Amino acid sequence: MINYKFVSHSNIKRLISIIKLNNRVKINKITYLAKKISKTLDSNLIKSYIIYFPSKDLNKKDFTYIAIISSSHIVISSYSEDDSLYLDIDVAWCSDKIINPNDMAELLKETFGKDLRKILTIKIYDYLGNMMMAFSPDGMMIAEFSE
Numbered sequence: 001m002i003n004y005k006f007v008s009h010s011n012i013k014r015l016i017s018i019i020k021l022n023n024r025v026k027i028n029k030i031t032y033l034a035k036k037i038s039k040t041l042d043s044n045l046i047k048s049y050i051i052y053f054p055s056k057d058l059n060k061k062d063f064t065y066i067a068i069i070s071s072s073h074i075v076i077s078s079y080s081e082d083d084s085l086y087l088d089i090d091v092a093w094c095s096d097k098i099i100n101p102n103d104m105a106e107l108l109k110e111t112f113g114k115d116l117r118k119i120l121t122i123k124i125y126d127y128l129g130n131m132m133m134a135f136s137p138d139g140m141m142i143a144e145f146s147e
Contacts (some may be wrong), residue, residue, distance in 0.1 A: 021086070031065075044069065
């Protein structure tokens with residue numbers, strides 16, 4: 001049985017991250033990442049699916065992974081370049097939980113290991129679109145804003 005709790009629209013938060021990987025990624029790593037994010041948010045992964053798209057290189061396919069979680073959604077899209085693969089990670093949730101950008105960086109490192117070339121950005125926004133926290137590529141928290 002899932003326990004529902006009522007939350008206010010002011011509990012809506014969003015995480016946006018862009019990372020650069022080696023030229024490959026296995027879908028099981030994307031699924032693992034979504035499950036770990038869901039667990040961090042005390043949410044249940046309800047349903048997920050993947051849509052494949054042609055990329056510039058005809059031997060590869062880009063994808064969008066969509067997961068419905070009990071507190072909202074996770075969308076991860078890939079963009080192939082000549083020597084790299086970029087992932088755009090978008091997580092939205094409605095709860096009082098907050099994902100710390102440094103913890104998210106550690107989760108990305110754990111998930112992708114040696115395939116992770118660079119974390120370009122991790123930013124957390126509130127329901128009004130105001131940035132609450134941000135992460136710099138050197139691993140230091142660069143901003144923490146209060147309301």
